[in-house]
Amino acid sequence: MGTMGFVLLTLGALAVGVVAGVLARQQVVERKRRQEKELSDGLLEEARKEAETIKKEAILQAKDNIFRLKADFEKESKETRKELQNLEKRLLQKEENLDRKSESLDKREGTIAKKEKLLAEKERELEQRSQELNRLIEQQRVKLEELSGVSAQEAKELLIKSIEEEAKHEAALIAKRIETEAREQADKKAKEIIALAIQRYAGDYVVEKTVSVVNLPNDEMKGRIIGREGRNIRALEATTGVDLIIDDTPEAVILSGFNPVRREVARLSLERLISDGRIHPARIEEIVEKVTQEIDTAIRDAGEQAAFDVGVHSIDPEIVRLLGKLKYRTSYAQNVLQHSREVAFLCGMMAAELGLNEKQAKRAGLLHDIGKAVDHEVEGPHAIIGADLAKKYGEPPEIVHAIAAHHEDVPAESILAVLVQAADALSGARPGARKELLESYVRRLENLEKIATAFNGVNKAYAIQAGRELRIIVESESVSDADTVLLSRDIAKRIESELTYPGQIKVTVIRETRAVEYAK
Incomplete structure (x- = not known):
């Protein structure tokens, strides 16, 4: 009983304790809840106050912005009103100006209308007077035509023709x-x-006719030709009078010079030195001297052979030597010595046909270009140089004159001189003689004559001297002496513009006088 009671008492105490604990916890919880509520109420109040503060500040800021915008708008409105007022003033001024101008224009229109009326009256008067003048002019024209027997159109043509002829004459x-x-x-x-x-001058032709090429066994030979400090090449150039060009051309040396004889001496000398192998100044002088003697002998032989072939004898040895020099001279790619032979044969044949001295004609033909052997050393035309040489070495006067006249440097005064001229032209004009095809040669002559005959007043035209001269015969009734000068120049200009040709063409217009012009 006692134990049970104790247990019960204990349980009761525990229950009381539990209940007390629960009540105490409830009180604590309730207190915390009140504290939290008070805290939340405080926070809400602070938030409400802060929101009211922000709201008031926003309202104040908005009022400030509205006030500022209102002030800006009033300022802009004021400026706009001011600008509008200024524009209105300007418009009013323009309206006033336009009104004044309109009044002025109205006055001017009135004045112009009056003037137009006066002008119309004057125009009517002028028209009447013009008609009257035209009627009087027509009457006068009819009377003039009746008196002169020439119509107005014919008179105009005569006047224009007269003015044109006067202008041409001047x-x-x-x-x-x-x-x-x-x-x-x-x-x-x-x-x-x-x-x-x-x-x-055309570079290709100059190179072809003024240089010779010597082939070398190898490029090492170039150094031996030059020699120590260039003494060998200087010796070669000094003894031969020819320039040696040693460049990058493989296994070749170029000899350059206008004198074909000296160039040939230099070529043969250099070939012998290369084959001999001994190249030094003393040896060079020795070889050049020997080759010069050989060339001189060859020149004399060539001259003698040419004279023998033609059948001309008793020629001065110096003339024979000059004749042989022509073997190394070319003219328009034609060998001059061969050309001289052809001219001699042609002269002989024509002289035989005419019953003249055949040997004399051959002699003149063979020697006609003798001046070309020295024309690079003596000034003047080769025909005059040749005549001087022939006279110097005792040729007859008729031979001297034929040589001088074969290019009309002096007038031809004998049949022999004319024969030499004709034979020289025939030899040069022969198709192929001067590297020109027959078709192109004939076509060029035809074109020359066609150009000349296309001009008014030309009667006949002849292309002569292998196309190097054009002779034109004009009608004396339609072409005056003064007009021949213009005609020769016009034809020469037409030839220059329409044709392609080597050298130059001499244009000769023949009437009572001759006017000469060259197409270059």
Whole structure:
């Protein structure tokens, strides 16, 4: 009983304790809840106050912005009103100006209308007067035509023709005067033209006709030809008078010079030195001297052979030597010695047909180009140089004259001179003689004559001297002496513009006088 009671008491105490604990915890919880509620209420109050503060600040800021915008708008509105007022003032001023201008225009229109009325009346009067004048002019024209027997159109044509002929005559006189003045300085101008022609001459032809090529066994030979410090090449150039060109051309040396005889001496000398192998200044002088003697002998042999072939004898040895030199001379790619033979044979045949001295004709033909052997050393045309040489070495006067006249440097005064001219032209004109095809040669001659005959007043045209000269015969009734100058120049200009040809073409217009012009 006692134990049970104790247990019960204990349980009761525990229950009381549990209940007390529960109540105490409830009180703690309740207190915490009240504290939290108070805290949340405080936070809510602070948040409400802060929100009201932010709201008030936003309202104040909005009011400030509205006030500022309102002030800006009023300022802009004020400026806009001011600009509008200014524009209105300007418009009013423009309207006033337009009104004044309109009034002024109205006045002017009135004045112009009056003037137009006056002008219309004057125009009517002028029209009437013009009709009257035309009627009077027509009457006068009819009377003039009746009196003169020529219509108005014919009179115009006569007047135009007269003015044209007068202008041509004056132009011809001016051209003749200019030509006369030019002749006064012909020598100086000719030298300038020759110098310019030499500078602009076709390079291919110059290279072909002024250089020789010597083949070498190997490129090491170039060093031996040059020698120590260039003494061998200097010795070669000094003894031969020819320039040696040693460049990158493989296994070859180029010899350059205008004198074909010296160039041939240099070529043979260099070939012998190369084959001999001993190349030094003393040996060079020795070889060059020997080759020079051999070439001189060959030249004499060539001259003697040419004279023998033609059948001409008793020629001075110096003339024979000059004749042999022509073997190394070319003209338009034609060998001059062979050309001289052809001319001699042609002269002989023509002389035989005419019953003249055949041997004399052959002699003149063979020697006609003898001046070309020295024309690079002596100034002047080769025909005059050749005549001087022939005279110097005792040729007969008729031979001397035929040589001098074969290119009309002097007038031909004998049949022999004319024969040499014709034979020289035939030899040069032979198709193939000067590297020109027959078709192109004939076509060029036909074109030359066709160009000349296309001009008014030309009666006949002849292309002669292998196309190097064009002779034109004009009608004396339609072409005056002064007109021949213009005609020769016009034909020469037409040839220059329409044809392609080597060298130059001499244009000769023949009437009572001759006017000569060159197409270059």
